Amino acid sequence: MISAEQLRQYFYCPRKIYWRDIARLPHITPLLMKKGADLHHAKEKRNYQYANALKTHREVYLSDTELNLKGIADIIIEYKGFLKVAEIKLSLPTPIPKGYIAQLAALGILAERQFNKPVTHLVFLSDHEEELPYSEKIRSEVMQAIQEVNALYKNGLLPQKTPITSRCEYCEYKKICR
Numbered sequence: 407m408i409s410a411e412q413l414r415q416y417f418y419c420p421r422k423i424y425w426r427d428i429a430r431l432p433h434i435t436p437l438l439m440k441k442g443a444d445l446h447h448a449k450e451k452r453n454y455q456y457a458n459a460l461k462t463h464r465e466v467y468l469s470d471t472e473l474n475l476k477g478i479a480d481i482i483i484e485y486k487g488f489l490k491v492a493e494i495k496l497s498l499p500t501p502i503p504k505g506y507i508a509q510l511a512a513l514g515i516l517a518e519r520q521f522n523k524p525v526t527h528l529v530f531l532s533d534h535e536e537e538l539p540y541s542e543k544i545r546s547e548v549m550q551a552i553q554e555v556n557a558l559y560k561n562g563l564l565p566q567k568t569p570i571t572s573r574c575e576y577c578e579y580k581k582i583c584r
């Protein structure tokens with residue numbers, strides 16, 4: 407199954423998941439990501455509370471065989487027959503990167519199917535909180551990307567580079583990516 411995290415990478419650059427997950431080139435976890443994981447555990451240990459939650463689920467494994475998609479939602483909040491899906495981040499850039507939103511929207515698609523309730527908002531929790539409406543536009547963009555990533559796994563062909571060439575500067579695959 408493909409993962410919601412792979413969708414985040416796909417929105418950053420379609421080639422990244424090709425090198426990492428299809429060609430299976432070794433990669434180094436950036437220090438910032440390790441710190442993010444540490445922070446995640448620290449917050450879990452402190453039993454991070456989300457204000458005003460009526461019913462809160464934490465670390466929810468979500469999957470759907472029809473979409474061939476899986477992911478883990480940090481927090482799912484149920485309220486009045488609706489859902490909000492939340493992600494804890496070490497830091498939150500402004501504007502929020504599209505990949506972050508796509509990853510959370512993918513979890514929203516899975517949550518809707520698993521809980522059989524509509525998602526109204528995507529929430530990022532960091533040193534500050536940002537709540538985005540779960541729009542039909544982002545939902546359909548992510549549904550399209552789910553199909554594209556599944557097709558990428560099937561055909562195994564090298565996808566196009568990101569058109570934003572400045573991203574290559576910070577990419578661990580820049581030496582082999584031509």
Ligand code: SF4
Pocket residue numbers: 419420421422425567568573574575577578579580581583
């Ligand atoms: S080097 Fe650039 S094009 Fe290649 S995978 Fe990295 S971000 Fe994508």
